[in-house]
Amino acid sequence: MKILSRRLNFMCLFLLVTCYCLAQNGSVREDIIIDQGWRFSFGHPFETDKDFNHGTAYFSYLSKTGNGDGPAAKAFDDRAWRLLNLPHDWAVEQSFSESGSFSHGFKTAGKGFADKSIGWYRKKITLPEGDLGRIISLKFDGVFRNSKVWFNGHFLGTEESGYDGFEYDVTAYVNYGGENTIAVRVDASMEEGWFYEGAGIYRHIHLQKVNPLHIKTNGTYITTDIKPGYASVKAQISIENRGTNTIAGDVEIVSTIVDSKGKEIATKQIVSVPKPFNISLSDSEIRINNPLLWDIENPNLYRLVTTLKQDGKIVDIYETTFGIRSIRFDAEEGFFLNGKHLKLQGTNNHQDHAGVGTALPDELQYFRIKKLKEMGSNAYRCSHHPPTPELLEACDRLGMLVIDETRLMGINNLHLGAITRMIERDRNHPSVFCWSVGNEEWAIEGNIMGERITNTMQGFARSIDPTRPVTVGISSGFKSGISSVVEIMGYNYLGNGDIDAHRNQFKQQPGMGTEEGSTFATRGIYVTDDAKHYQNAYDRKPRPTFYSIEEGWKFYATRPYLAGMFIWTGFDYRGEPTPYGWPSVTSYFGMMDVCGFPKDNVYYLKSWWGKEPVLHLLPHWNWQGMEGKEIDVWAYSNCDEVELFLNNKSLGKKKMEQYGHLEWKVAYQPGTLEAVGYKNGKKVLTETQKTTAKPEKIKLTPHKPRLTNATDVAVVTVEVADKNGLHVPTAGDEINFSIKGGGRIIGVGNGDPTSLENDKFIDAINLVSITGFKEQALTTATLPQQLPSYPENAWKEAFKDRDYKNLAAAYVYRGQFNVASKSKTDVVSFFYQKVGVDAVVFVNGTKVTATADDAQKYVLNADLLKQGANTIHIVATPVHKVKDWDVINANPGVIQIVTPSEPYKRKLFSGYAQIIVQADGSGKEIILSATAKDVKAGTLAIPVK
Known part of the structure; x- marks a missing residue:
């Protein structure tokens, strides 16, 4: 195996070196991810001054080629904007509010929040002269949503969908051998789904170079x-x-x-x-x-x-x-992979994870698929849009079947174009076994219009890829319309119709449960508390027309003609916090919470979906104050029998029903609750729940031992243990985090559906305009080193009606800016934009000096500033017009106020929290520290290869 590994490594190295050498000659393709070093700032949907005056030019970018204005212009000064790396979701960075969107987890972004609905991104790249003659393009894996893109001020196009990838050819606009500017305006004010969708450039961007x-x-x-x-x-x-x-x-x-x-x-x-x-x-x-x-x-x-x-x-x-594999659906026997019968054990999932929202680093895709595989799941439905390419790569490499789904049903270019892009991008992935062209389209599901649309869409899909069947998730009745013509029937929920009756009517139509379950559970909570918005974690029927996970699996597992089922959902997600509303901000449906911590239902599924012996006991055994009161004790297992003990006293042995679970009523006593599992009369497993002491020490556990590349992440489990080293399942300590070395924290969570704590702790950047800008003409070009006194009645509006053929020797300008609140920790900078050839700057009468690294940036000392109004003077020699139509800059710049964030922190919920750490590219070891009141601190060293 070592010889084979060395051979493969040598081959890969040879191929990389060959491609590199060829690329230097401009011969073969280069595909470069350009995620690093973007500038970001919020704009505004309708107040042009808050949108950096974009769209106010006399000739717009729609009327004259290359006329991008505001941030779309190549020369726009974005130095004061926030510097960040992609992927980026600005919605997850915002606070929560009851007036926020129920669907999007009550975040103060997007719909209803104009100041947080438009985002601008800009990046400068250098393209060598050697690229001349190649085709240069930008490839976007996904932007949420309604994006407009410019390259060197040239408008490239609009992509409405937040989920479809798109590509623009920029070859003709490139400044070869010099600097080039990419600008992207993102409008997330409108939602596409009824679930958390994030906002911004939340997937990768590629720079591609190819031969013509x-x-x-x-x-x-x-x-x-x-x-x-x-x-x-x-x-x-x-x-x-x-x-x-x-x-x-x-x-x-x-x-x-x-x-x-x-x-x-x-x-x-x-x-x-x-x-x-x-x-x-x-x-x-x-x-x-x-x-x-x-x-x-x-x-x-x-x-x-x-x-x-x-x-x-x-x-x-x-x-x-x-990959080489065969797939087949059979109306009588279900699904076959490589000629072998396989029951689909699937989950539905949105792209959303604790701390990072929709902007998942690649490794998180693998982390989540591995969690589902550990549960016994073998199939994944993309709900309800095409996924990131990296998710499909993870499914290919880890062995997870995928239903790949488009966002919206219809028969026009918008809809069929989306299908084309999805299928052409994804049809080589062996994990993809079915295309889904719709989900719960209630207005058309049961009528002739639905039939027509479905026939068109699935026929069109088949024309691009005839090797995979087409399905639609249907919920409003299984009798007519879409359900009568779709190739693979997708049943959404048992309570929405008679599945057996539909099958008897359409015996040649294979079927599967595309959504099932929709149960409510809060991880680690075993008593429903509607006042706190906590649902107990025992599996049960959630609503009259919905079924428990156990009821659902029994139904599908015992019907050979059904290929399997997809649970709603594998993971909790932001938004749609049924059965509650505010202040619940995440769903309750997941088999795991938003961090990927398992709820108890995971072990039910693991019992009947997996191949290994399983024994899981719930609830925890910390019930101080409830001594003598009966506690519902359940066991999930695939053993033949399970015997329960409390403090070494047997409470009886029970036989396990297939696809079932076991229950006892146990009067609480502190100590040890123990379950013993038997197969063929022999003891094979033991599981315990022990009453713990108070928390003593913080424990940090990464999901993998080391990071392997410049953008790799470690998903770290945070918990506290008692004096005996036992995990404390009821702990709620607030943990504070710090990090040193070659990494950064990118998000934190705990799985609490009602937590309104921050997902991210980032510096606040406030951009303050200079207002009331006025000028006086000067007779000398000598720039003063101390601010003179200028006559008050001589000020006039700056640059208005200026005679550029008869300019003064110099001008003095005066403006104001407002510092709403003054803090010694704030960093205040003036990013000067030249209003003259040479200039000297005074703030509140005192001369300020530019920084060593940027001759047009001035960091302002806190003692120099006042809370409220501040005055800035600029004395400068004028810029002369070369041509009459030259535009002279009249904007003196912007004041940037950076308020440092507080350190990362999070409360434990039901004993756990999660923090995500990302390498910063330096290759240095990462040291993560965690502290809390009255417990011993925890430290974790993460090597970076």
């Missing part, structure tokens, strides 16, 4: 056909010619499959070069003997490396990861 003759984005489509002893791998390759001239000759396509052992299998063919701005399709087929199949237990993957050669030179290399 190249493989189109998502331009390989791989299908596999498994035969006895071998598999036939077919690849359809889309070659695009973005050159302006006809290219003579042919192009050679070399398709190389690299298997899991590093073995290469190749084929090549010669095809004609497509005409300018055309695409040609080429098909190749490669036979793989004794293939390793992809499945949920052994997710074997292959790579197709497609190389384009012209005149013997490599012009493009394109890699596609794929």
Whole structure:
């Protein structure tokens, strides 16, 4: 194995070095994630002064090419804006308010909060002269939502959806050998879903460089056909010619499959070069003997490396990861993977995690899929939109089947275009086994309009990818409309119709439970308290027309014709806090909370979804003050029998019903509650719940031992233990955090559905405009070092009606800015924008000096400032116009007030909290410290490779 590992590492290194060398010559593609070093500030949807006067130019960006104004302009000064890295969700950074959106977890952002509904992003990049002749594009994996993008002031386009990826060609707008500016305006004032969706550039952005003759984005489509002893791998390759001239000759396509052992299998063919701005399709087929199949237990993957050669030179290399597997739905027997029957044990999930909102680092995708796998889940439904590419990569590599879902049903370019992008992007992922084209569209589910739309959408989907079936999640009755024509029936909730009756009517239609459960549970809480908005964690029927997790699984598990079910939901999520409202801010539906801490239902599912013996006992055994009172004790297990003991006294042995659980009524006594599980009459498992002492020490546990790259994260579990080292399940201590070394904290949570604590602790940045800007003409160009006295009656509005052919030797300008509250910890800076060639600046009569690193930035001493109105004077020699139409800057700049945040902190909830730590790229070891009142501090060292 070590020899194989070294061989694979050598091959990868050789390929990387080869691609790098070729890239230096401008020959092959480069795909560079440009997430680092963006500037961000809030704008405004309708007050133009708060939107940096964007859209106020005489010629707008829609009327004249390159006329982006305000932050869309290349020369806009964004130095005072916040510096951050992507992915970024500005909604999760905001506080909570009862007037916030119920759907979005009552965050003070987006709908109803104009000051937090528009976000501007800007980044400067340098592109070398050697890139001239290549096609340069920006690829966005997803922006929530309604984004507009400019490059060097040139408007590129609008993407309304918050979930679809999009790409813009910027080749013609590039300043080769110099600086280039990307500007993105994001409007999150309108919601697309009824769940937390975040706000901002919450997925990656790529800078792509390719030869004019190249493989189109998502331009390989791989299908596999498994035969006895071998598999036939077919690849359809889309070659695009973005050159302006006809290219003579042919192009050679070399398709190389690299298997899991590093073995290469190749084929090549010669095809004609497509005409300018055309695409040609080429098909190749490669036979793989004794293939390793992809499945949920052994997710074997292959790579197709497609190389384009012209005149013997490599012009493009394109890699596609794929798996070899077969899928089949049967109306009588359910779902088959690689010819073997497999019951779908799925969950629905939104893209949302504690502390970070929708801006999940890549490693968090793997963390969450691993948590679901540990529970026994083998399938994941993307609810209700296309996922990030990284989620599908995690599912490919970890072995998780996926229903990939589009956002909205319809038959026009908006809807079918979204399907096209989703399927073309995702159809090579072996994890994706079904396309979903809709969910709970109540207005059309039961009528002819729904039939027509569904027929169009699933037929269109089949035209792009005929290898996977199509489903729709249906909830308003299983009799007519969509349910009568959809290829795979998606049942949303048992109580919404008679599933057996529908099956008897449509016996040739396979079906599965696309949503089931929708139960309420609060992790670690075992007594419902409506005043506190806590639901007990015992599995039970939540509402008359909904069913418990156990009832749902029994129904689907005992019906062979149903392929399986997808629980609503795998994880809690912000928003939709049914059955409560404010101050509940997250859902109660999850099998795990928003941190990924398991609720007790996880162990029910693990018992019947997994293969290993399971024994779980609930509740905890800390019930001080309830001595002698009966406590409901449950056991989740797949053992044949379970015996319960309290302080070594047997309370009886009970036989486990298949897909069931066991219950006892136990009079509380402090001590040890113990369960013993038996299989075939033999003791196989023991589980205990012990009464603990008070908290003594903080314990920090990362989800993995080390970080491996510059953006990797550690998900750290925070808890307290008693003097015996036992976890204290009822602890609610407030934990304070600090970090040193090569990392930063990016979010914190605890799973409490009513917690209004901060998810993030970030410095507050307030930008203050300079108002009342006036001027006086001076007769000398000598700039004073002390502020002279200027006649009060000589001030006039600055730059108004100025005669640029007869300028004064110099001008003095005066303006005001307001400091609402003065604090010694605030950092106040003046970011000067040149209103003259040379200048001297005075604040409240005192000359200030520019910083060493920026000649146009002035950090203002706190003793110099006043609470309330402050005065700024600028004495400067004038800028002369070269052409009459030149525009002279009349904006003196902006005052930035930075208020440092308080340190990260979080209360434990039912004994746990979570903090997410990210590497900062320095490679230094990370030291995380945690302190709390009356307990011993905890320290964690996280190596960074």
